[in-house]
Amino acid sequence: MGPDYSDPNTNAATFAYNPDNSDGAAAVGLLAWRNAYEVPAEMNEATVAATLEQDADARAAMYQDIQRQYQAEAPSCRCSSASNRSACATASRTGGAAAPFRRSCIVR
Structure with missing residues (x-):
């Protein structure tokens, strides 16, 4: 790709x-x-x-x-991608292990 x-x-x-x-x-x-x-x-x-x-x-x-x-x-404007978990999907929704949702941008 x-x-x-x-x-x-x-x-x-x-x-x-x-x-x-x-x-x-x-x-x-x-x-x-x-x-x-x-x-x-x-x-x-x-x-x-x-x-x-x-x-x-x-x-x-x-x-x-x-x-x-x-x-x-x-x-x-500088943005940083955070790796903090803000929520977690269940394994049944992702078809496997639970996957964290990530915040896309935190302005500091």
């Missing part, structure tokens, strides 16, 4: 592309716009350029650069 998003532009266009952060843009299809993240012009331009690049190696390098820019510039 491979990754959920086989093309890196799926993530770049989601997180590192928002050419118009104004309310009037109404760019509801862009996650960065919905979160009011004003993506720097250079990152917007790099995302568009990487989308158009035909050489696979050059394109991969471009997306790596976008990722580094995003990690250095973008606001983020």
Whole structure:
């Protein structure tokens, strides 16, 4: 089984592309716009350029650069996955041993 998003532009266009952060843009299809993240012009331009690049190696390098820019510039919220049991399913429901339910995110 491979990754959920086989093309890196799926993530770049989601997180590192928002050419118009104004309310009037109404760019509801862009996650960065919905979160009011004003993506720097250079990152917007790099995302568009990487989308158009035909050489696979050059394109991969471009997306790596976008990722580094995003990690250095973008606001983020760190979440940790807890391994504490909050409930336990019965063996009959899971078809075997009891399985713990886990909390998906704890903000610290």
